[in-house]
Amino acid sequence: TDPRWLQGLDARLALISVGAGNPYGHPAPAIVAALQDVAVCRTDLDGDLVVPLEAPMTIPCDQD
Numbered sequence: 001t002d003p004r005w006l007q008g009l010d011a012r013l014a015l016i017s018v019g020a021g022n023p024y025g026h027p028a029p030a031i032v033a034a035l036q037d038v039a040v041c042r043t044d045l046d047g048d049l050v051v052p053l054e055a056p057m058t059i060p061c062d063q064d
Contacts, residue, residue, distance in 0.1 A: 003034035
């Protein structure tokens with residue numbers, strides 16, 4: 001994923017699905033760095049993520 005593409009999305013939230021302790025190095029440090037101005041929820045750190053299909057779209061996750 002190109003960081004310029006991420007910036008062009010102007011996202012407020014990023015959801016990252018990753019297995020805890022995965023041997024592939026996902027998510028890539030460059031991608032995490034590119035998301036520094038976006039709220040990030042990760043399955044390895046925050047557990048299961050549920051995305052509601054109705055308003056309000058509130059996605060609870062532990063934010064630093």
